[in-house]
Amino acid sequence: xxxxxxxxxxxxxxxxxxxxxxxxxxxxxxxxxxxxxxxxxxxxxxxxxxxxxxxxxxxxxxxxxxxxxxxxxxxxxxxxxxxxxxxxxxxxxxxxxxxxxxxxxxxxxxxxxxxxxxxxxxxxxxxxxxxxxxxxxxxxxxxxxxxxxxxxxxxxxxxxxxxxxxxxxxxxxxxxxxxxxxxxxxxxxxxxxxxxxxxxxxxxxxxxxxxxxxxxxxxxxxxxxxxxxxxxxxxxxxxxxxxxxxxxxxxxxxxxxxxxxxxxxxxxxxxxxxxxxxxxxxxxxxxxxxxxxxxxxxxxxxxxxxxxxxxxxxxxxxxxxxxxxxxxxxxxxxxxxxxxxxxxxxxxxxxxxxxxxxxxxxxxxxxxxxxxxxxxxxxxxxxxxxxxxxxxxxxxxxxxxxxxxxxxxxxxxxxxxxxxxxxxxxxxxxxxxxxx
Amino acid sequence: xxxxxxxxxxxxxxxxxxxxxxxxxxxxxxxxxxxxxxxxxxxxxxxxxxxxxxxxxxxxxxxxxxxxxxxxxxxxxxxxxxxxxxxxxxxxxxxxxxxxxxxxxxxxxxxxxxxxxxxxxxxxxxxxxxxxxxxxxxxxxxxxxxxxxxxxxxxxxxxxxxxxxxxxxxxxxxxxxxxxxxxxxxxxxxxxxxxxxxxxxxxxxxxxxxxxxxxxxxxxxxxxxxxxxxxxxxxxxxxxxxxxxxxxxxxxxxxxxxxxxxxxxxxxxxx
Numbered sequence: 001x002x003x004x005x006x007x008x009x010x011x012x013x014x015x016x017x018x019x020x021x022x023x024x025x026x027x028x029x030x031x032x033x034x035x036x037x038x039x040x041x042x043x044x045x046x047x048x049x050x051x052x053x054x055x056x057x058x059x060x061x062x063x064x065x066x067x068x069x070x071x072x073x074x075x076x077x078x079x080x081x082x083x084x085x086x087x088x089x090x091x092x093x094x095x096x097x098x099x100x101x102x103x104x105x106x107x108x109x110x111x112x113x114x115x116x117x118x119x120x121x122x123x124x125x126x127x128x129x130x131x132x133x134x135x136x137x138x139x140x141x142x143x144x145x146x147x148x149x150x151x152x153x154x155x156x157x158x159x160x161x162x163x164x165x166x167x168x169x170x171x172x173x174x175x176x177x178x179x180x181x182x183x184x185x186x187x188x189x190x191x192x193x194x195x196x197x198x199x200x201x202x203x204x205x206x207x208x209x210x211x212x213x214x215x216x217x218x219x220x221x222x223x224x225x226x227x228x229x230x231x232x233x234x235x236x237x238x239x240x241x242x243x244x245x246x247x248x249x250x251x252x253x254x255x256x257x258x259x260x261x262x263x264x265x266x267x268x269x270x271x272x273x274x275x276x277x278x279x280x281x282x283x284x285x286x287x288x289x290x291x292x293x294x295x296x297x298x299x300x301x302x303x304x305x306x307x308x309x310x311x312x313x314x315x316x317x318x319x320x321x322x323x324x325x326x327x328x329x330x331x332x333x334x335x336x337x338x339x340x341x342x343x344x345x346x347x348x349x350x351x352x353x354x355x356x357x358x359x360x361x362x363x364x365x366x367x368x369x370x371x372x373x374x375x376x377x378x379x380x381x382x383x384x385x386x387x388x389x390x391x392x393x394x395x396x397x398x399x400x401x402x403x404x405x406x407x408x409x410x411x412x413x414x415x416x417x418x419x420x421x422x423x424x425x426x427x428x429x430x431x432x433x434x435x436x
Numbered sequence: 437x438x439x440x441x442x443x444x445x446x447x448x449x450x451x452x453x454x455x456x457x458x459x460x461x462x463x464x465x466x467x468x469x470x471x472x473x474x475x476x477x478x479x480x481x482x483x484x485x486x487x488x489x490x491x492x493x494x495x496x497x498x499x500x501x502x503x504x505x506x507x508x509x510x511x512x513x514x515x516x517x518x519x520x521x522x523x524x525x526x527x528x529x530x531x532x533x534x535x536x537x538x539x540x541x542x543x544x545x546x547x548x549x550x551x552x553x554x555x556x557x558x559x560x561x562x563x564x565x566x567x568x569x570x571x572x573x574x575x576x577x578x579x580x581x582x583x584x585x586x587x588x589x590x591x592x593x594x595x596x597x598x599x600x601x602x603x604x605x606x607x608x609x610x611x612x613x614x615x616x617x618x619x620x621x622x623x624x625x626x627x628x629x630x631x632x633x634x635x636x637x638x639x640x641x642x643x644x645x646x647x648x649x650x651x652x653x654x655x656x657x658x659x660x661x662x663x664x665x666x667x668x669x670x671x672x673x674x675x676x677x678x679x680x681x682x683x684x685x686x687x688x689x690x691x692x693x694x695x696x697x698x699x700x701x702x703x704x705x706x707x
Binding site for chain 2: 376378379381382383384385386387388389390392393396397399400401403404431434
């Protein structure tokens with residue numbers, strides 16, 4: 001391991017003792033990371049995403065007790081719109097959280113607490129869905145397994161919303177945190193989970209989250225990730241979902257900030273008739289990089305998956321979209337589609353878009369599409385010919401491109417927030433919001 | 437300022453304008469004077485340069501201007517951005533209005549009007565006040581208010597798009613409206629609505645420049661002057677009788693006469 005890798009792993013050997021179902025994956029994660037280290041561009045999945053910029057910083061493990069005020073959280077993550085659990089450097093902070101308004105049948109707590117009091121619920125699902133093989137960052141996260149968030153939507157729980165805020169706090173020195181989330185959506189539940197990732201402090205923050213989701217029969221989960229960190233931050237998330245029969249997962253990511261932002265989504269449709277909707281909006285400018293990798297695996301018949309990612313790239317920014325649809329043997333009547341559209345605002349921005357279809361079954365419908373384009377010159381002239389200044393006309397058209405993805409956010413309060421965050425990254429942003 | 441004192445009373449003054457697209461000369465010495473209160477029509481066969489001329493006046497950058505001048509109220513149009521021209525009072529009604537999904541029609545028009553009001557030092561209109569104004573203007577063009585909640589021209593039929601152009605013109609109240617083939621693809625009812633919109637703006641302080649292939653529009657909007665364009669410049673100017681003559685004879689004779697040199701020597705091609 002190099003110095004950076006050693007600093008990232010520092011402290012993994014001093015964790016508090018845990019039951020074997022936690023300690024075993026912890027060891028495996030640590031060994032995996034020690035063996036493989038951080039990913040390099042020699043690995044296929046990281047071909048276009050170099051982590052070399054990380055080497056300039058000596059990350060320390062962020063202090064979970066770091067002083068953070070409620071006002072700081074509200075400034076960076078917005079006002080809460082329901083029960084909100086706030087995690088500082090990976091650990092639940094009761095002083096910043098409120099479970100007020102949590103609906104009956106829904107349980108949200110620290111993972112540490114759940115491991116202690118509900119091992120029967122946690123053990124069968126913890127560190128089972130998110131593979132650490134070929135996933136060095138998930139391995140690094142798992143090396144610190146033991147705390148994080150636990151959300152349980154009980155059987156038949158309807159309409160509840162839980163919001164998790166993860167703050168990586170890097171005030172004096174560069175800091176790393178490895179937030180962990182376990183979500184159980186029991187049969188027939190229908191709920192919404194929001195993950196908001198923020199970075200506080202002037203120093204570079206390294207956030208490396210892993211979320212595991214298990215959906216029971218007929219469960220429906222609307223899952224959102226919002227990332228609007230400063231351009232000094234490094235952000236990595238792994239989302240791994242396992243879907244039972246007729247379960248529907250919709251996961252939507254808004255990746256707006258950070259120097260490097262990388263998301264790995266794996267949705268496995270392991271019950272018949274399951275449906276996965278994986279979508280996201282990403283924005284980058286300057287020399288920032290945003291990377292969305294996804295694997296949707298159809299393991300059984302009659303599964304449906306829809307993927308739609310849209311990106312807006314300016315300056316010398318770079319984006320990667322790699323979407324793999326894997327239809328395993330016997331998964332007949334699979335219906336899968338994937339699309340990635342990009343708006344390039346500068347000649348120096350680069351998108352690498354890599355759709356991959358792996359089909360081992362007959363009688364399936366699989367497709368992919370997408371576009372890479374610039375702002376429509378005719379539309380730009382049309383707006384300007386009515387007196388709109390160039391910058392306003394551009395912002396309007398950029399927002400119009402993004403709007404479809406903002407509108408996919410079903411929760412009105414979150415939709416407003418995401419819309420504001422997108423607009424805030426455009427000139428005259430506050431004024432163009434009314435256009436929607 | 438000397439420029440102010442020497443400027444003519446003309447609203448639009450185009451002198452010997454030359455332009456090309458991809459090395460091809462489209463305008464070859466276009467000259468035109470439009471005074472306040474006048475309605476002019478430019479007619480001509482396809483490819484004569486009419487639409488290019490309209491686009492250049494509004495600041496469309498597809499064509500490259502290689503010579504000549506164009507002023508609006510004495511100000512150099514060609515040195516202005518499209519938005520500056522709009523704020524100065526120029527309006528282009530598009531032959532093919534652009535669909536812009538994701539930008540609300542109502543918001544778009546309010547933003548446009550406020551950009552102009554701001555430039556004139558007037559108070560901006562809030563959403564409520566603007567809605568009142570827009571409703572009134574919608575009646576004028578017989579437009580269903582539901583169209584205001586859609587994206588700009590999104591999914592509009594050809595006729596609805598043209599009504600939307602006239603609505604924008606009615607809202608913005610330009611000094612000079614240039615309407616490029618506003619009649620193309622319109623039925624009689626829509627044509628009547630468009631004409632009403634143009635007539636409503638007719639005043640001693642405003643001017644209109646109609647660009648059209650057909651004389652039909654001129655039965656509804658009576659122009660003061662008609663010009664015939666061929667090969668990048670005006671070859672004939674006259675009154676309403678010229679439109680009738682064109683209607684009878686078609687454009688072929690204009691082309692032939694132009695070739696014979698009947699309208700004077702062809703303008704020299706700019707280097």
